[in-house]
Structures are given as structure tokens and as C-alpha cells.
Amino acid sequence: MEMLNLLHYELRLHTRQMVEWVALVMFFVIVILLLPFAIGPEPDLLRRLAPGLVWLAALLMSLLALDRLFVQDARDGTLDLMLLSPLPLPLVVFTKIAAVIIMMLAALLLMLLPAMLLLGISFVVLPVLALSLILGVPALVLLGGIVGAITVALNRNPALLTLLLVPFYIPILIFAVAACDAVAMGAAALPHLLLLGAILAILLPTAPFVIAAALRHGQG
Amino acid sequence: MLSLHNLTCRRGLRTVFKDVSLTAPAGSLTQITGVNGSGKSSLLRCIAGLLPASTGHIAWQEADIADDRAQHQQRLHYIGHLDALKPELTVREMIAYWRALRPMDAPTPHEDDIFGLAHLMDKPIRYLSAGQKRRLSLSRLLQGHASLWLLDEPSNALDTDGQERLARALRWHIDQGGIALAVTHHPLALAPTHRYAMPEKTQKKDVAA
Numbered sequence: 001m002e003m004l005n006l007l008h009y010e011l012r013l014h015t016r017q018m019v020e021w022v023a024l025v026m027f028f029v030i031v032i033l034l035l036p037f038a039i040g041p042e043p044d045l046l047r048r049l050a051p052g053l054v055w056l057a058a059l060l061m062s063l064l065a066l067d068r069l070f071v072q073d074a075r076d077g078t079l080d081l082m083l084l085s086p087l088p089l090p091l092v093v094f095t096k097i098a099a100v101i102i103m104m105l106a107a108l109l110l111m112l113l114p115a116m117l118l119l120g121i122s123f124v125v126l127p128v129l130a131l132s133l134i135l136g137v138p139a140l141v142l143l144g145g146i147v148g149a150i151t152v153a154l155n156r157n158p159a160l161l162t163l164l165l166v167p168f169y170i171p172i173l174i175f176a177v178a179a180c181d182a183v184a185m186g187a188a189a190l191p192h193l194l195l196l197g198a199i200l201a202i203l204l205p206t207a208p209f210v211i212a213a214a215l216r217h218g219q220g
Numbered sequence: 221m222l223s224l225h226n227l228t229c230r231r232g233l234r235t236v237f238k239d240v241s242l243t244a245p246a247g248s249l250t251q252i253t254g255v256n257g258s259g260k261s262s263l264l265r266c267i268a269g270l271l272p273a274s275t276g277h278i279a280w281q282e283a284d285i286a287d288d289r290a291q292h293q294q295r296l297h298y299i300g301h302l303d304a305l306k307p308e309l310t311v312r313e314m315i316a317y318w319r320a321l322r323p324m325d326a327p328t329p330h331e332d333d334i335f336g337l338a339h340l341m342d343k344p345i346r347y348l349s350a351g352q353k354r355r356l357s358l359s360r361l362l363q364g365h366a367s368l369w370l371l372d373e374p375s376n377a378l379d380t381d382g383q384e385r386l387a388r389a390l391r392w393h394i395d396q397g398g399i400a401l402a403v404t405h406h407p408l409a410l411a412p413t414h415r416y417a418m419p420e421k422t423q424k425k426d427v428a429a
Binding site: 001002005006008009012013016017075076077078080081082083084085086087092 | 270294303305313316317318323324
């Protein structure tokens with residue numbers, strides 16, 4: 001119950017910062033829009049590359065979105081209140097992350113249709129791509145939360161976050177794109193999606209505790 | 221009763237403060253003074269449990285606060301020099317958010333609007349002046365009934381009316397048997413019952429600071 005209450009305010013905070021989310025979506029659109037020009041207008045090539053391009057754009061977008069996960073709260077003093085809350089810190093942390101996941105997924109799924117038209121993604125691949133985003137994006141945000149909490153704790157530049165994060169993103173990117181490729185070539189996408197789900201299943205219960213520990217330790 | 225025993229805080233190689241011992245009985249307001257960089261703010265953060273002490277310990281009614289962190293956090297309010305305000309939210313939403321972070325708090329005992337925020341409730345925080353923001357931050361004190369108030373320069377940016385309102389809140393808190401610790405250079409509108417001066421630092425640490 002308290003969690004829903006907190007989530008409600010986190011989401012409201014995000015919707016009030018809509019300009020920043022629109023900027024992120026525009027970033028995604030620009031990447032999708034410019035790549036055909038960079039690669040060349042060959043429909044077959046674009047169709048083959050499309051899931052990879054969408055995922056790359058989503059990944060870059062998540063890197064841009066993540067630096068505000070804890071940095072802002074640390075700067076304005078809200079982090080102190082989170083740490084002083086009698087609620088379990090992992091729970092408070094989880095509501096923040098859940099809000100970002102919801103916003104990211106909403107933005108990406110909304111952009112999937114324009115991306116489909118621009119890149120010529122087939123109707124067979126689209127649901128798999130959507131599913132890979134639904135399973136993969138929460139994992140990106142949870143990983144980003146861990147590294148974000150560590151950069152806040154160390155009081156370092158958030159740019160460091162990007163550098164530390166990319167290696168951990170690679171498996172997610174590989175399995176997500178592999179799922180889309182598999183279905184495009186008539187093979188089963190399920191094994192790849194299950195692996196994505198496994199990554200998420202590991203991160204979901206553990207990451208909030210790791211983040212909470214990093215934030216607490218960082219105060220010292 | 222809150223008591224600190226030989227509290228020392230080190231961060232890395234730097235000693236922030238050393239050998240702080242003080243006792244604050246129920247129903248007291250202690251003013252903590254000291255030169256800039258003497259570790260006053262860090263001391264408050266230590267008492268709040270936000271910063272670990274290197275040596276020494278902090279006790280509440282003879283029980284070490286480290287034994288039950290959740291309970292300690294439930295009984296204190298910490299007003300740091302950061303306002304913890306989100307410019308995008310309205311005053312009402314901000315207060316509701318703080319309440320969501322402390323759901324176990326009893327309903328606010330003070331129904332009357334002690335910090336004079338009633339007419340600002342639906343205003344976005346980005347439009348508030350510095351003094352109004354400070355009042356909003358301070359209004360957190362009246363949420364629930366915490367027995368320990370930790371105030372870092374509470375009267376910054378407050379006008380005389382705001383300072384009197386703060387004094388009234390402190391008076392009420394002390395009358396209830398609460399404990400307040402305030403770090404401040406300016407005299408508070410309410411005369412403190414106790415004073416504590418941060419210990420002087422030796423030459424070596426001054427260089428490090």
C-alpha cells in the first residue's frame with residue numbers, strides 16, 4: 001500500500017518532467033530516422049538490421065535516462081529523507097526504479113509503431129521485439145540503478161556510470177536481438193526470450209538490495 | 221534523553237570532528253555553535269544515522285542507536301541545509317510525498333497551520349521564494365510526532381515572522397518533552413536551554429580542511 005502511494009508520486013514527478021521524457025523519445029526517433037540515411041535505403045538490409053537498431057537506440061536512451069535516477073535526489077537532499085524513512089530502503093528504491101521502468105516502457109512501446117513503419121519491421125518480428133523490450137528494459141534500468149547508486153555513493157561524475165554500465169548491457173543486447181533474428185529466420189525465439197527473462201529474474205529481487213546497500217554505504 | 225559519548229568522525233584521512241560528548245535531556249533545545257568547518261553539520265548527520273561515527277557512540281535512553289536503526293529513524297526529523305524539495309510538485313503533493321515516506325507517523329498533532337503555508341498549498345514549488353521553501357521544509361517537523369529534531373541552520377532565509385513561527389514550533393516541541401538540536405550561527409528566536417561549542421581543531425586538521 002505504501003509502495004503504491006510512493007509509486008504514484010514518483011510517476012507524477014516523471015509526468016511533470018515530461019519535457020525531459022519527450023527529449024528522450026525524440027532522441028530515439030532521431031536515431032531511428034537517421035540510420036536509414038547512414039546505412040542506405042535498402043529495405044531488405046534495413047529490415048534485417050531493424051531490431052538491432054531499435055535496441056541500440058533504446059539502450060542509448062536508457063543511458064541518458066539513468067543518470068537522473070539517484071543523482072537528482074542526492075543533490076536536492078531527498079536521498080537523506082529516503083535513507084531516514086522507516087520503510088525498508090530496498091522498497092523505497094524499488095518504487096523509484098519501477099517508475100522509471102514504467103516510463104521507459106511506455107515511451108518505447110509507443111515508438112515501436114513509427115519504428116516499424118520507418119524500418120519496415122515485419123508483423124512477425126514486432127511482437128517478439130516488443131516482448132524483448134518488456135523483458136530487457138527493466139533489466140537495463142535495474143543494472144543502471146546499481147551503477148547509478150555506486151556513482152552517487154562515490155560522489156563521482158555520472159559520466160562514469162555509462163562507462164561502467166556498457167559491459168553489463170551486452171548480454172541483454174545479444175539475447176534481445178537474437179530473439180528477433182531467430183523469429184525473422186523462422187526459428188524459435190523462445191529460448192532467447194527465456195534467457196532475457198532469466199537475467200531479469202536474477203536482477204529483480206537482488207538489485208534493490210544492492211542499490212540500498214550502496215546508497216547507505218555512500219553516506220559514510 | 222540523547223547522549224553522545226566521545227564521538228569522533230573521520231572521513232578518509234580527515235578528522236571531521238573529535239571527542240564530542242554531550243547530553244540533551246527531554247524537553248531541551250541545544251544550540252550547537254562552532255567555526256565554519258568544525259563539523260557541526262556532520263555531527264547532526266551522525267546523530268541522524270546518516271553518517272557512521274568512527275569511534276564513540278550515540279545513545280537514546282541508554283540504548284545505542286545502532287541497535288535499532290528503524291526505530292531511531294522513526295523518532296527523529298532531520299532538516300538539513302538541502303531543502304529536499306521537488307520544483308515540479310505542488311506544496312500539497314510534496315507534503316503528501318513526505319507522508320508516504322513515513323507511513324507509520326501518527327496524524328499531525330498540529331492542525332493549525334504553524335508555518336503559514338495554507339495559502340500556498342496548490343502552488344508549484346518552483347514558484348516559491350527561498351523563505352517559503354524553508355518554511356515548507358520546516359513543516360516536515362510537524363509531521364507525526366518525532367521526539368528528536370535535528371536542525372541545520374533552520375532560520376536561514378526566514379523572515380522575522382518565519383523565525384517566530386519556528387520558535388513557536390520549537391516551544392511546542394520542548395513542552396511536549398521533545399529534544400531539539402540546532403546548528404546555527406544566528407541567535408534563535410527561542411532561547412536555547414543548553415549550548416554546546418564544537419571542540420577546536422588542532423593545527424594539522426585545519427590544513428587538511
